[in-house]
Amino acid sequence: xxxxxxxxxEFLISPAETARRHGPHDRIVMSSRVRLARNLKDAAFxxxxxxxxRLKVLETIRPxxxxxxxxxxxxxxxxxxxxxxxxxxxxxxxxxxxxxAAKGSGSGLVFNREExxxxxxxxxxxxRMQALRPGLQLRQAWSxxxxxxxxxxxxxxxxxxxxxxxxxxxxxxxxxxxxxxxMLHLPGLVLAEQINPIIQSVNKxxxxxxxxxxxxxxxxxxxxQVSNQMTLGExxxxxxxxxxxxxxxxxxxEENARQTLLEKKPKVVFNHIGRAYGILANAHSISSKxxxxxxxxxxxxxxxxxxxxxxxxxxxxxxxxxxxxxxQKQFSDKLSAEERDLxxxxxxxxxxxxxxxxxxKKGGSGLDKPANL
Amino acid sequence: xxCSICKEKPATVHITQIVGDKAQKLDLCEECAKAKGxxxxxxxxxxxMLGLGASQEIEQSAxxxxxxxxxxxxxxxxxxxxxxxxxxxxxKTFAEGLEGLLKSMHKGTHHAGKVPEALRATRxxxxxxxxxxxxxxxxxxxxxxxxxxxxxxxxxxxTPRGTGxxxx
Numbered sequence: 105x106x107x108x109x110x111x112x113x114e115f116l117i118s119p120a121e122t123a124r125r126h127g128p129h130d131r132i133v134m135s136s137r138v139r140l141a142r143n144l145k146d147a148a149f150x151x152x153x154x155x156x157x158r159l160k161v162l163e164t165i166r167p168x169x170x171x172x173x174x175x176x177x178x179x180x181x182x183x184x185x186x187x188x189x190x191x192x193x194x195x196x197x198x199x200x201x202x203x204x205a206a207k208g209s210g211s212g213l214v215f216n217r218e219e220x221x222x223x224x225x226x227x228x229x230x231x232r233m234q235a236l237r238p239g240l241q242l243r244q245a246w247s248x249x250x251x252x253x254x255x256x257x258x259x260x261x262x263x264x265x266x267x268x269x270x271x272x273x274x275x276x277x278x279x280x281x282x283x284x285x286x287m288l289h290l291p292g293l294v295l296a297e298q299i300n301p302i303i304q305s306v307n308k309x310x311x312x313x314x315x316x317x318x319x320x321x322x323x324x325x326x327x328x329q330v331s332n333q334m335t336l337g338e339x340x341x342x343x344x345x346x347x348x349x350x351x352x353x354x355x356x357x358e359e360n361a362r363q364t365l366l367e368k369k370p371k372v373v374f375n376h377i378g379r380a381y382g383i384l385a386n387a388h389s390i391s392s393k394x395x396x397x398x399x400x401x402x403x404x405x406x407x408x409x410x411x412x413x414x415x416x417x418x419x420x421x422x423x424x425x426x427x428x429x430x431x432q433k434q435f436s437d438k439l440s441a442e443e444r445d446l447x448x449x450x451x452x453x454x455x456x457x458x459x460x461x462x463x464x465k466k467g468g469s470g471l472d473k474p475a476n477l
Numbered sequence: 478x479x480c481s482i483c484k485e486k487p488a489t490v491h492i493t494q495i496v497g498d499k500a501q502k503l504d505l506c507e508e509c510a511k512a513k514g515x516x517x518x519x520x521x522x523x524x525x526m527l528g529l530g531a532s533q534e535i536e537q538s539a540x541x542x543x544x545x546x547x548x549x550x551x552x553x554x555x556x557x558x559x560x561x562x563x564x565x566x567x568x569k570t571f572a573e574g575l576e577g578l579l580k581s582m583h584k585g586t587h588h589a590g591k592v593p594e595a596l597r598a599t600r601x602x603x604x605x606x607x608x609x610x611x612x613x614x615x616x617x618x619x620x621x622x623x624x625x626x627x628x629x630x631x632x633x634x635x636t637p638r639g640t641g642x643x644x645x
Contacts, residue, residue, distance in 0.1 A: 143565060147564070148551075148563050148564040149562060149564055151559065151561050152549060152555070152561075152562075152563035152564065250591070257593045257594065258594075262593055263565035264592070264596060265565075265568060266588070266596075266600050266603060267586070267587060267588060268568060268579075268586075268588055269588030269590060269592075270588075271565040271568055273561045273562060274560065274562075275562070275575060275579060275582065276582055278568075278579065278583070279583065279588045279589070279590060280588070280590035280591065310584070334582070334583045334584045335583065336579060336584065336585060336586065336587075336588060336589075337583050337584035337585020337586060337587060337588075337589055338584045338585070338589055338590070339590040339591075340590045340591055342589075
């Protein structure tokens, strides 16, 4: 397609602004997301379709998506117009999947200015549309994407079967084709060594727990994604309600774990947070992985009142801008991993030089009320 | 830890495989691992993605491995390779093999969620028809012919004319 490439970095919300966004329970629930998969009735699924068919699907779906009021003035482009670095930036912002980042000709992307709606065209399915919200807002995200989907079904002919629901490329997504998920920051459960039993019991409830960047990734920075696994035989609202209930329990467990750690092992907690600050504020070379894990502890330090509350957005911003593609975008895409580690450390030292050392005496003042059990 | 296939012998082979963007962990005993051909490149990703036995289940369905989707040409071997289907019609083509698979991976096998507006009326109608037909069969079985006649009339009313929807 001969469209002029859009400037992605001019469109994306700045990391500083993203870090200032708030939602319910956002100390623990970083974001909520509901994703729907849809396919057109008369075309092969993207993984099996030949290029001309994929292009035709893209040409059918993209204008339909662009015509929706929610996606007016949206960023809209074909994947071949995006550089590898741009795609990686989008992955780091959690706007697209790693699978979609690997797509080129025949795939497309549309997302709105607020970054609250994002539509991937020809990922694993013809359409993967998602609504994103800060904090715990599963119901809001579901109703937003439900509405978008209802508008879109008037313009597109979906593959739907009375018995099996929405038909998807992978049978695991069949039926509602919905994935409801939340990104959780759980340093308390990790430090208290309670995370594994929690993950196991969540798994038993038919929910999946994944790492920071979704399927098959590790839990960097104590960030975990919890989502439904089953999509057939249960309605969307039931799935949302079930996940919401489980998330409320995880929040409670995380709060309890933090409280107990502070009461029983305050030195252990302060030691972890103090060392995290020490390294982040003084290192001259630091990897992305170590940075995430230590920033997670600083974030916990803000939650526990060891750092002033206003430092939270600074920490959250660093979470975004210290990732590899973001660093390359800011400096140069020719940076080697070693050079990135030096620049990352420079950035961290610079940004943290005005953040005073963690004040253990104030610790505990910023803690949430102990949850009622 | 016991082998996830035989559930008898201790698992000594632990594998994590990434297929597309899906990761699956398996713990197998040596024999089952060998039987599954873990070190063999023909080890079916469908098994990893959709659970063990998935590829076998598919193979056992009518027509065997030779079955191809008449619309998109996708074959069972392709499914075994990718764990994904070729087009929406494939769900009809491979329906038999998929049934057990869906049962094992989902809460149910009947869609219980959103229905596109345009199909809602016909879906409600077909659900109602199914219910009436069930009632009719029961009435006949119970030799309750008066009720059966009533139900038959109701079914006639609900059945859209000329749609070819069968009443039997």
